[in-house]
Amino acid sequence: MIVLPPIVARTWEEKSLQAGDRIKDLMRQAVSGCLRELTPFLPKPSTALILIGPGHNGNDALLLGMELKELGWNVDFLLSRPPGRRIHPDSRVKSKHWKKALIWPAKPSRFLKTKAPRLVIDGLLGLGATPPARPTEAGILSWILREKRGSDLYVAIDIPSGLHPVTGATPGPTFPADLTLALGSVKTGCLRDSALPFVGQLRGIPIDFATPLPKISSDFFLPSEAHSIIRSRPANAHKRSAGVVHLWAGSAEFPGAASLTSLGSLRSGAGYVRLFSNRPIPDSISPTLPELLLHSLDPGQAPQVDAFLQGASALVIGPGLPPTTVLESFLTQLLPRTKVPIVLDAGALEIVARRPEILKSATGPTLLTPHAGEFSRMLEKAVEDRADAAREWLAKFPHTLLIAKGPHTLIATNEHPFSFNSTGGPAQATAGMGDLLSGILGGLLALGYPPFDSARLAVLWHGLASDLALQKGGPTTLATDLNRTLPPSWRILSNRAE
Numbered sequence: 001m002i003v004l005p006p007i008v009a010r011t012w013e014e015k016s017l018q019a020g021d022r023i024k025d026l027m028r029q030a031v032s033g034c035l036r037e038l039t040p041f042l043p044k045p046s047t048a049l050i051l052i053g054p055g056h057n058g059n060d061a062l063l064l065g066m067e068l069k070e071l072g073w074n075v076d077f078l079l080s081r082p083p084g085r086r087i088h089p090d091s092r093v094k095s096k097h098w099k100k101a102l103i104w105p106a107k108p109s110r111f112l113k114t115k116a117p118r119l120v121i122d123g124l125l126g127l128g129a130t131p132p133a134r135p136t137e138a139g140i141l142s143w144i145l146r147e148k149r150g151s152d153l154y155v156a157i158d159i160p161s162g163l164h165p166v167t168g169a170t171p172g173p174t175f176p177a178d179l180t181l182a183l184g185s186v187k188t189g190c191l192r193d194s195a196l197p198f199v200g201q202l203r204g205i206p207i208d209f210a211t212p213l214p215k216i217s218s219d220f221f222l223p224s225e226a227h228s229i230i231r232s233r234p235a236n237a238h239k240r241s242a243g244v245v246h247l248w249a250g251s252a253e254f255p256g257a258a259s260l261t262s263l264g265s266l267r268s269g270a271g272y273v274r275l276f277s278n279r280p281i282p283d284s285i286s287p288t289l290p291e292l293l294l295h296s297l298d299p300g301q302a303p304q305v306d307a308f309l310q311g312a313s314a315l316v317i318g319p320g321l322p323p324t325t326v327l328e329s330f331l332t333q334l335l336p337r338t339k340v341p342i343v344l345d346a347g348a349l350e351i352v353a354r355r356p357e358i359l360k361s362a363t364g365p366t367l368l369t370p371h372a373g374e375f376s377r378m379l380e381k382a383v384e385d386r387a388d389a390a391r392e393w394l395a396k397f398p399h400t401l402l403i404a405k406g407p408h409t410l411i412a413t414n415e416h417p418f419s420f421n422s423t424g425g426p427a428q429a430t431a432g433m434g435d436l437l438s439g440i441l442g443g444l445l446a447l448g449y450p451p452f453d454s455a456r457l458a459v460l461w462h463g464l465a466s467d468l469a470l471q472k473g474g475p476t477t478l479a480t481d482l483n484r485t486l487p488p489s490w491r492i493l494s495n496r497a498e
Contacts (some may be wrong), residue, residue: 001204003218004185006127006165016209031063033205045072046116053124061123076108077101117151122175125161132172141173156180168192186220218418226493242271243313243446250277250320257320257435264439276303302330314445318348319435341365341445345438353377411455424463432479464489
């Protein structure tokens with residue numbers, strides 16, 4: 001799914017209407033897509049409040065409210081302005097729907113009295129509104145912000161009202177979405193890190209416009225698009241042809257990192273996975289991952305570079321490792337000697353932050369997986385926005401690939417448009433998730449996926465597996481929970497399951 005500035009998004013829609021699309025049909029696509037993406041987040045039906053502004057967003061919101069009513073929700077509609085002779089593009093909406101709606105400053109008593117978790121749908125302002133909001137809409141936004149409870153679900157259609165669609169700035173009252181449903185394209189402002197508190201989780205709703213896609217500078221990678229890069233395993237595949245991953249991971253302080261990184265690589269489909277790690281970590285892992293090949297190291301010892309390279313198709317270094325001089329020396333020797341892809345995580349990234357110049361000696365694809373703190377240390381300053389920081393980093397180290405972890409994880413390289421991830425969420429903010437991701441990434445690289453495709457696919461798959469695990473309940477998903485959901489989520493990505 002493409003990422004567009006609002007003016008380009010509006011022009012694209014207008015051209016599609018001129019080319020023969022009907023607004024009614026586009027709206028029905030948008031609403032059915034919204035309901036599909038919204039359903040996994042919904043609590044049990046109680047009371048829903050639909051905020052309706054004067055534009056297309058308000059029309060989308062009204063239709064979505066009608067669908068929720070069919071699902072058993074008590075739905076109140078609140079208009080920011082009197083409807084007058086307003087006519088909805090969809091013939092299913094009659095004049096009675098407008099007449100029954102509340103008009104601000106009236107407030108919905110049923111919504112205010114409801115004790116159960118409530119739902120609020122924001123259809124106040126769309127792309128045509130430049131914040132700050134006008135007094136009427138600003139009044140509604142200020143009121144609904146004060147009314148928000150921790151158990152409520154607040155959902156924005158396309159973009160949260162009050163958020164600047166280009167910069168992500170919030171110069172006035174802004175709708176505090178827990179979930180934003182982007183229609184047709186993701187608007188650039190929603191992907192700014194400063195906008196995260198108002199955008200919440202972001203999900204994309206593809207819409208089939210009659211005109212070709214505009215030229216893009218970044219994308220928002222959806223599960224429905226993954227089949228375009230996924231490869232089927234050939235009938236004559238064997239263990240060696242499926243690739244060999246070598247991992248140096250785990251330490252006395254973080255023994256689980258070795259297990260989780262190994263699990264990720266094994267689940268990825270790699271033919272062989274060999275773990276280099278301090279005794280007694282390999283011995284403790286062996287009963288739980290019998291498929292794993294083991295190479296024990298004495299405490300404080302690095303792998304022999306020749307042994308670590310021999311037969312490997314991809315390398316993963318750093319999960320659970322302290323940033324010691326031994327690790328630094330190992331990377332200094334290894335990077336100039338290998339042509340196979342290398343994933344650097346955790347302790348290895350701390351070495352990079354300390355001595356970034358060692359990356360200039362790398363002769364193979366080098367993939368870096370920093371979270372916000374690691375990225376700040378690599379740049380030696382606070383990261384205010386990951387996309388801006390990635391451009392700065394790539395100007396200095398143009399041959400690296402960045403996986404800037406966090407909400408809608410960013411994959412950044414000079415060779416491709418930036419790519420943002422569409423799966424996963426705050427339930428992934430728990431120990432071990434990054435170790436598992438590094439292992440999955442190493443496995444896909446070993447299978448022969450190009451670095452950019454490997455990164456996009458690994459992050460998308462990892463996030464979708466977390467989403468599936470979260471449906472079983474709990475505020476977080478454990479990294480080990482994904483062992484059960486990685487296989488079914490792969491079937492979804494490869495168009496083999498719903």
